Amino acid sequence: MNSTFEPTLAEASPAAEPRQRSTLYDLLATTEHTAIGRRFIATALGFFLVGGVLALLMRLQLATPLAHVMGPDRYNQLFTTHGSTMMFLFAVPIMQGLGLYFVPLMVGARNLAFPRLANFAFWIYLFGGLFLYIALLSNTGPDAGWFSYVPLAGPEHSPGKRVDVWAQLITFTELSALSVAVNLIVTTFKHKAPGLSLDRLPIFVWASLVTSFMVVFAMPAVIIASSCLALDRLVATHFFNPAEGGDALLWQHMFWFFGHPEVYIIFLPGVGMVSEIVVTASKRPMFGYVPVVLANVATAILAFGLWVHHMFATGLPQLGASFFTGASILIAIPTGVQFFCWIATLWGSRPKVDVPFGFVLAFFATFLIGGLTGVMLAAVPINLQVHDTFFVVAHFHYVLIGGAVFPLFGGLTHWFPKLTGRLLSERLGWLSCGLVFVGFNLAFFPQHLLGLRGMPRRIYTYLPETGWGFWNFVSTIGAFTLGLGALVFLFNAARTLRSGARASANPFRAYSLEWALSSPPPRSADRIVPVAASRYPLWLGELGRVEGLARDEVLVTRVVDAEPDHVGHAPTPTIMPPITALATAVLIVACLFTPWGLPVGVVLVSLTLFVWFWPTDREPAFQTRERVSSESVGKEVLP
Amino acid sequence: MDPYSALDPAGTPAALSLRLFYGYLDVSAVVFTLVIAALGFALGRPRQPAADYQEASPAIERSKSRAVVWATVATVLTLLGLLIASVATGHAMALLPAEPPVRVQVISHKWWWEFRYPVSGSATQFSTAYELHIPVARPIQLELVATDVIHSFWVPSLSGKRDAIPGKHNVLFLQADRPGRYEGQCAEFCGTQHANMRFLVVAERPDQFVAWRDHQLASPPPPSDPLRQRGLEVFMNSRCSSCHAIAGTDAFATVGPDLTHLGARRRLAMGTLENDSTHLSHWIEDPQAAKPGVQMPSTPLSPEDRHALVAYLEGLK
Numbered sequence: 001m002n003s004t005f006e007p008t009l010a011e012a013s014p015a016a017e018p019r020q021r022s023t024l025y026d027l028l029a030t031t032e033h034t035a036i037g038r039r040f041i042a043t044a045l046g047f048f049l050v051g052g053v054l055a056l057l058m059r060l061q062l063a064t065p066l067a068h069v070m071g072p073d074r075y076n077q078l079f080t081t082h083g084s085t086m087m088f089l090f091a092v093p094i095m096q097g098l099g100l101y102f103v104p105l106m107v108g109a110r111n112l113a114f115p116r117l118a119n120f121a122f123w124i125y126l127f128g129g130l131f132l133y134i135a136l137l138s139n140t141g142p143d144a145g146w147f148s149y150v151p152l153a154g155p156e157h158s159p160g161k162r163v164d165v166w167a168q169l170i171t172f173t174e175l176s177a178l179s180v181a182v183n184l185i186v187t188t189f190k191h192k193a194p195g196l197s198l199d200r201l202p203i204f205v206w207a208s209l210v211t212s213f214m215v216v217f218a219m220p221a222v223i224i225a226s227s228c229l230a231l232d233r234l235v236a237t238h239f240f241n242p243a244e245g246g247d248a249l250l251w252q253h254m255f256w257f258f259g260h261p262e263v264y265i266i267f268l269p270g271v272g273m274v275s276e277i278v279v280t281a282s283k284r285p286m287f288g289y290v291p292v293v294l295a296n297v298a299t300a301i302l303a304f305g306l307w308v309h310h311m312f313a314t315g316l317p318q319l320g321a322s323f324f325t326g327a328s329i330l331i332a333i334p335t336g337v338q339f340f341c342w343i344a345t346l347w348g349s350r351p352k353v354d355v356p357f358g359f360v361l362a363f364f365a366t367f368l369i370g371g372l373t374g375v376m377l378a379a380v381p382i383n384l385q386v387h388d389t390f391f392v393v394a395h396f397h398y399v400l401i402g403g404a405v406f407p408l409f410g411g412l413t414h415w416f417p418k419l420t421g422r423l424l425s426e427r428l429g430w431l432s433c434g435l436v437f438v439g440f441n442l443a444f445f446p447q448h449l450l451g452l453r454g455m456p457r458r459i460y461t462y463l464p465e466t467g468w469g470f471w472n473f474v475s476t477i478g479a480f481t482l483g484l485g486a487l488v489f490l491f492n493a494a495r496t497l498r499s500g501a502r503a504s505a506n507p508f509r510a511y512s513l514e515w516a517l518s519s520p521p522p523r524s525a526d527r528i529v530p531v532a533a534s535r536y537p538l539w540l541g542e543l544g545r546v547e548g549l550a551r552d553e554v555l556v557t558r559v560v561d562a563e564p565d566h567v568g569h570a571p572t573p574t575i576m577p578p579i580t581a582l583a584t585a586v587l588i589v590a591c592l593f594t595p596w597g598l599p600v601g602v603v604l605v606s607l608t609l610f611v612w613f614w615p616t617d618r619e620p621a622f623q624t625r626e627r628v629s630s631e632s633v634g635k636e637v638l639p
Numbered sequence: 640m641d642p643y644s645a646l647d648p649a650g651t652p653a654a655l656s657l658r659l660f661y662g663y664l665d666v667s668a669v670v671f672t673l674v675i676a677a678l679g680f681a682l683g684r685p686r687q688p689a690a691d692y693q694e695a696s697p698a699i700e701r702s703k704s705r706a707v708v709w710a711t712v713a714t715v716l717t718l719l720g721l722l723i724a725s726v727a728t729g730h731a732m733a734l735l736p737a738e739p740p741v742r743v744q745v746i747s748h749k750w751w752w753e754f755r756y757p758v759s760g761s762a763t764q765f766s767t768a769y770e771l772h773i774p775v776a777r778p779i780q781l782e783l784v785a786t787d788v789i790h791s792f793w794v795p796s797l798s799g800k801r802d803a804i805p806g807k808h809n810v811l812f813l814q815a816d817r818p819g820r821y822e823g824q825c826a827e828f829c830g831t832q833h834a835n836m837r838f839l840v841v842a843e844r845p846d847q848f849v850a851w852r853d854h855q856l857a858s859p860p861p862p863s864d865p866l867r868q869r870g871l872e873v874f875m876n877s878r879c880s881s882c883h884a885i886a887g888t889d890a891f892a893t894v895g896p897d898l899t900h901l902g903a904r905r906r907l908a909m910g911t912l913e914n915d916s917t918h919l920s921h922w923i924e925d926p927q928a929a930k931p932g933v934q935m936p937s938t939p940l941s942p943e944d945r946h947a948l949v950a951y952l953e954g955l956k
Contacts, residue, residue, distance in 0.1 A: 010781070071832075071931045072832065072834065072931055072932055073932060076830075076831065085888075089902075107664070144828075145828050149788075149789060149827075149828070151787065151789070151805055152788040152789065152828070152829060152830055156787075156836065157749075157787065157788050157830065198682070242805050242806025242807075243805075243806070247806065248789065248804055248805055248806060248807070249654045249804060249807065255851050264913060276813065283691060283692050284692075284693055284695060287700075287707075288704075288707060291707075298898075313791055313799070313800050313801055313802045313826075313827075314802045314804060314807075314809075315802065315804075315807070315809040315810075317802060318729060318730070318733055321729070322725075322726050322729065325722060325725055325726070326722055329718045329721060329722050331709070332714070332718055333715060333718065334712040335713055336710070336711065337711055337714075339674060340706075340707040340710045340711060341707060343674075343677050343678055343681045344681075344703040344706065344707050346678070346681040346682060347680075347681040347703060348681070348683070348695075348699065349681075349693065350683065351682065353682075361678075364675070364678055365675065365676075368670075368671055368674055368675070369671065372667035372670060372671060373667075375663065375667070375721060376660065376663045376664075376667070378725070379659060379663065379724075379725035379728075380658050380725060380729045381652075381656040381725065381728045381729055381732060381799065382656055382659055382660045382663065382725075383799075384656065384798075384799025384800055384801075385645045385653070385657075385660070385795065385799045385800070386645070387800060387826070388791065388800070388826045388827060388828075389826070436796070450658075452644065452645050452646050453643060453644040453645070453646060453795075454643035454644050454795040454822070454824075455643075456793070456824060456825070456833075457824045457828070458828040458833060458834075459833060459834035460834050461765060461834050461835070463910070463911075466643050466822075467641065467643070468643075503806045511692070533678060536692070538691070539692040544927045551688060552784065554801065
């Protein structure tokens with residue numbers, strides 16, 4: 001065994017050019033996946049903060065019965081915008097942003113497969129988010145819920161532009177999420193370092209890959225649904241109008257066929273981070289690597305078969321409902337397997353209990369509760385009582401905050417040196433971890449009881465005689481504690497950015513390839529492509545390097561065994577992705593106000609795409625080189 | 640007794656749901672304890688943490704594999720048991736009632752509940768709002784209709800919820816095992832006044848129920864004193880009568896709730912306000928103050944007219 005923690009790729013390649021000051025053009029035209037990933041993460045954290053403020057305003061209104069912080073019209077805009085923000089503008093983008101930043105590093109690639117497309121995805125995402133908040137601030141925020149059930153969200157019952165804003169926000173986020181998903185899939189399949197075959201990928205990369213496939217399959221359902229809704233609203237089609245042969249329930253089927261997998265799109269990257277932190281803390285190989293990967297795949301497949309458990313109260317035949325109960329209960333098995341494998345990995349390993357591991361412990365306790373209440377919700381007789389009550393609000397916050405945000409905070413702490421080159425403060429880290437954990441449980445555990453005692457969701461007020469006042473007050477105190485914890489986390493990050501201790505390449509002595517690069521990693525053109533000899537390349541076996549790759553070249557490898565296939569040209573920076581994103585945003589927004597938005601917008605977008613894809617007289621995109629085996633570890637791989 | 644709570648059942652479906660919930664809760668508590676205990680053992684006592692990659696011995700790996708396999712098998716069996724319990728409970732709840740049920744049509748509007756006895760077609764039907772009176776220990780068959788958007792009928796003490804969906808006919812059976820008042824509310828987000836779309840189930844002895852029903856079928860006597868007579872005139876000549884009906888008068892509009900026996904209802908505005916002259920007067924003057932966004936417009940009346948109108952309406956027992 002050759003155990004090495006010394007990174008071998010930390011120095012930049014000999015041909016590296018000194019960094020120059022970037023102009024605004026450079027920033028907009030960038031093809032650096034690290035820059036794009038960081039922008040995704042920072043923007044998503046910004047929306048997380050804003051969405052959290054909306055939640056605190058709602059908690060103020062609910063803290064006491066018959067409160068007058070706001071009226072129903074404002075409250076309905078707030079809860080719709082809070083849900084849409086957290087799902088579409090925070091959770092999915094931040095997981096995808098971490099994927100954009102870390103997947104290429106973890107698979108030893110120089111860059112993403114399509115960095116320009118990733119740049120486009122960021123601007124589309126940013127424009128979509130700004131669009132939603134400009135609408136909210138001008139009192140045109142969507143107010144029919146993040147699920148926009150028809151007929152309430154239809155033209156008759158939601159006149160005006162509010163629901164149109166929601167439908168177009170979906171269009172923005174669909175475009176962005178799909179652009180990132182194909183990027184991550186192709187990067188993982190075709191840009192792995194030689195030797196890093198599929199069975200050697202880190203669990204987080206697997207989770208990101210599986211999630212990306214889920215995005216590719218789930219998003220079309222909501223694209224169809226939101227397009228039909230927009231057509232009903234803008235040009236008076238009747239997809240969802242029962243009076244004209246449409247069907248109100250059809251919306252719910254299409255929405256939840258997307259909406260339930262969406263939850264796992266957020267959750268799977270979270271548990272991927274848990275695996276990385278557990279392996280790093282225990283300094284052991286992942287116990288049950290193959291079962292854990294298969295559990296991810298099984299979760300992804302099952303996630304598409306249980307959407308109807310959101311619709312038990314609509315009046316389904318018993319047999320149909322039982323099928324979806326079975327499917328919903330079944331999904332607990334792969335999650336259980338992951339739990340058992342984490343415990344087995346930790347068993348007897350004397351893990352280092354640092355801040356990321358603290359967040360993992362918070363994840364264990366809270367996500368377990370969320371999973372168990374999830375099994376309760378799968379049972380029709382229980383579901384019919386607690387559906388659409390605060391019990392469900394409690395459940396999905398335990399699943400999403402417990403299952404995704406705690407691991408995310410852990411992951412951000414774990415990877416902060418690689419993101420910024422600096423180490424977060426341990427003391428502030430533990431403080432935020434404690435505040436977030438206590439505040440979260442204080443805010444959401446009482447909501448189980450409120451739901452059982454009859455408090456429905458989405459109500460802006462309640463009567464004193466309901467007896468719900470006390471636990472609502474407790475919940476509000478908890479929510480503010482949670483908010484304080486999140487602020488401490490962000491303060492820690494901001495302070496560290498200015499004055500934190502410099503991090504070495506591999507401060508936690510972790511195993512995966514991103515830790516072989518300096519912190520933060522060198523620009524993509526300056527990176528050395530490694531050759532991996534095991535699943536734990538920095539722990540086991542020698543780390544080789546690919547020689548003979550020019551600065552503007554990338555290595556393309558085969559999907560399964562990661563054998564070198566050919567050498568391609570790295571895409572050069574271009575300003576066209578942000579410009580195309582701007583034209584697309586004009587198209588999407590203009591459609592709301594005039595039918596001319598469509599033809600004019602389509603022409604604009606087509607023009608920008610023409611310029612973007614106009615062939616240049618550069619040499620062909622790739623040239624095949626002699627195939628070589630990655631067995632030649634440490635030697636020159638390319639002639 | 641908590642009239643809002645699913646934890647205090649007064650009917651068979653709610654009791655079955657609660658029993659299943661407690662079963663799941665017990666299993667969940669055991670699973671939670673076992674997993675957290677296993678995690679605690681795995682972390683062990685605080686010792687010097689490992690700094691470097693550690694190789695595990697094959698013997699320990701084998702015993703871990705066995706443990707994970709057995710834990711997975713136990714998970715599968717537990718979940719299977721939970722699934723069977725759920726399907727069996729669902730089956731028990733779906734059993735049709737032995738005796739012919741009392742049928743009531745439940746019509747949901749933005750944002751109020753209308754109850755029609757018996758179902759349309761019969762010569763002796765009447766319509767009421769907010770209060771659903773039912774005889775105790777008799778199966779009740781509710782036919783759920785939605786006139787505008789999706790609403791959901793939910794009385795936690797009696798039964799789980801069932802949606803009322805435009806273009807779809809849903810039926811819900813329930814039964815109250817003991818007399819009492821049970822609070823109900825709309826459980827599906829239906830717009831601005833979703834929060835104040837409540838109703839009250841009044842379960843009474845069969846003789847009381849029949850007496851109530853006969854009283855509802857009778858028109859209230861015409862007002863005898865001058866104040867209430869003036870109130871009726873105000874009602875007919877203002878915008879009130881363009882939306883509301885009162886049996887025995889020329890007001891028969893069905894846009895808003897039927898007010899024939901308004902004075903006998905326990906609360907106003909779907910449970911939002913107490914039913915007394917002060918609140919009724921404020922409600923007529925400015926409904927938006929109590930329920931912002933409600934469909935009822937404010938009715939500009941002179942104080943004397945409003946006083947007369949309130950006296951007339953409160954007298955409709």
